[in-house]
Amino acid sequence: MQLSCLPVSLYDDIFSGQISIADWIRFGAALGLDAVDFSIKFFPERDAATIKQARTAIEKHNIPPGMIACYSDFTHPDPSQRAQELTDLKADIALAETLGAKFIRVTAGQNHPGTERTAGVQWVTDGFRHAIDTAEKHGITLAYENHTKGAPWDYWDFSQPTEIFLEILDALSDTPLGVCFDTANPLVLGEDVLTLLEAVIHRIVVVHIFDLREVGVFEPVRVGTGASPIPQIFSRLRQTGYDGWLSIEEASRTGETGFEQAIAYVRNTWEHSVA
Numbered sequence: 001m002q003l004s005c006l007p008v009s010l011y012d013d014i015f016s017g018q019i020s021i022a023d024w025i026r027f028g029a030a031l032g033l034d035a036v037d038f039s040i041k042f043f044p045e046r047d048a049a050t051i052k053q054a055r056t057a058i059e060k061h062n063i064p065p066g067m068i069a070c071y072s073d074f075t076h077p078d079p080s081q082r083a084q085e086l087t088d089l090k091a092d093i094a095l096a097e098t099l100g101a102k103f104i105r106v107t108a109g110q111n112h113p114g115t116e117r118t119a120g121v122q123w124v125t126d127g128f129r130h131a132i133d134t135a136e137k138h139g140i141t142l143a144y145e146n147h148t149k150g151a152p153w154d155y156w157d158f159s160q161p162t163e164i165f166l167e168i169l170d171a172l173s174d175t176p177l178g179v180c181f182d183t184a185n186p187l188v189l190g191e192d193v194l195t196l197l198e199a200v201i202h203r204i205v206v207v208h209i210f211d212l213r214e215v216g217v218f219e220p221v222r223v224g225t226g227a228s229p230i231p232q233i234f235s236r237l238r239q240t241g242y243d244g245w246l247s248i249e250e251a252s253r254t255g256e257t258g259f260e261q262a263i264a265y266v267r268n269t270w271e272h273s274v275a
Contacts, residue, residue: 026057069105072131074124074126075110120164125171129172146160220253223266238273
């Protein structure tokens with residue numbers, strides 16, 4: 001098992017520049033993580049200076065980047081915007097290669113008013129296929145998440161319902177598209193996390209360890225203190241021999257202690273889960 005973290009609790013400070021990318025990398029190394037994850041919004045211009053700052057910190061603190069969380073929106077009703085989304089995602093893939101990240105988290109897109117299911121599924125599968133071609137050339141794995149609502153979005157995810165998420169995955173079963181499995185997102189719609197896990201378990205390349213206070217409410221809490229069945233998920237993963245990346249989505253906004261406690265919980269729970 002390899003452990004990384006997406007610092008959602010620090011998003012506002014990083015986006016505003018109060019905390020630098022180098023600060024996050026230094027903090028991640030001090031926490032003893034195996035890698036640090038980034039949001040693509042850490043690199044709003046993908047400018048050379050910001051990229052250099054990140055690379056310098058990565059080398060200085062000897063900790064690699066794990067995954068870049070991107071917000072692809074292939075369900076936009078405007079075809080020109082969908083084309084731009086693909087262009088942007090290809091640029092994200094190139095950035096991942098430059099930084100040394102191995103994974104990019106991709107999303108279907110927003111549930112835009114007027115986007116019908118059949119058309120939306122087709123637009124997403126078309127967009128992913130083109131992006132997968134580029135990712136393979138760069139040695140990057142795309143990890144499709146059962147998502148809720150992206151940080152820069154106005155609407156919830158088009159494929160938030162499990163049946164749509166699985167329909168898109170099935171349409172891409174002939175591709176190397178992986179899954180970034182989120183341990184709590186299905187709870188927002190009252191759906192069963194473990195049922196979805198079974199349906200996608202052999203395509204998982206990264207696990208987003210996330211927790212919500214209760215079913216039906218999108219209220220993040222420190223990992224291990226909410227409604228997500230994390231011990232059961234870990235046990236099932238270990239039964240299948242999963243030994244890939246676990247990525248803590250730390251969104252509790254409880255300061256440094258929140259990160260430390262989440263990391264300790266995940267490591268202890270993984271170690272003691274029944275294989």
